[in-house]
Amino acid sequence: MSKAIEALQKRMQAAVDALDFEEARRCRDQINLLRGGAAPEAVERADLSGIERQQPGAMGLGTSQQRMTPPQGWKPPPKPDPMTKRRSSRSAGKRGQ
Incomplete structure (x- = not known):
């Protein structure tokens, strides 16, 4: 076979x-x-026209994650105003003590 x-x-x-x-x-x-x-003999007769090689990174930990692409015309929502945002519940608990 090596020959x-x-x-x-x-x-x-x-x-x-x-x-x-x-x-x-x-x-x-x-x-x-x-x-x-x-x-x-089987290799000579094999039809290899439809074989596709695996893309790099297609296997392994965390490498098969797809990238999300937003639809055309999509805009991210506006960020909340930090001055009007309610304070966290931790700070509210400290005031009551």
């Missing part, structure tokens, strides 16, 4: 040198299938 991987790596490097990145991508995906345990 098949070496041959694919050489094909991939030749494709990169020729700036044929689609062929290099196919070779890379075939190498990954071989390293995953697929048979070399």
Whole structure:
């Protein structure tokens, strides 16, 4: 199997040198299938056109959180006026003692 991987790596490097990145991508995906345990015959027949690589940060702690984007035209609400805001309940309890 390592001979098949070496041959694919050489094909991939030749494709990169020729700036044929689609062929290099196919070779890379075939190498990954071989390293995953697929048979070399099955790798040659595999249709890799629909395979998408996972985006960086898609796994791990806290990395899969989506960013919220507000709708078009949305404005944040006005901040409350601190001079008219009621005091906290802690300060009110101290006055009563």
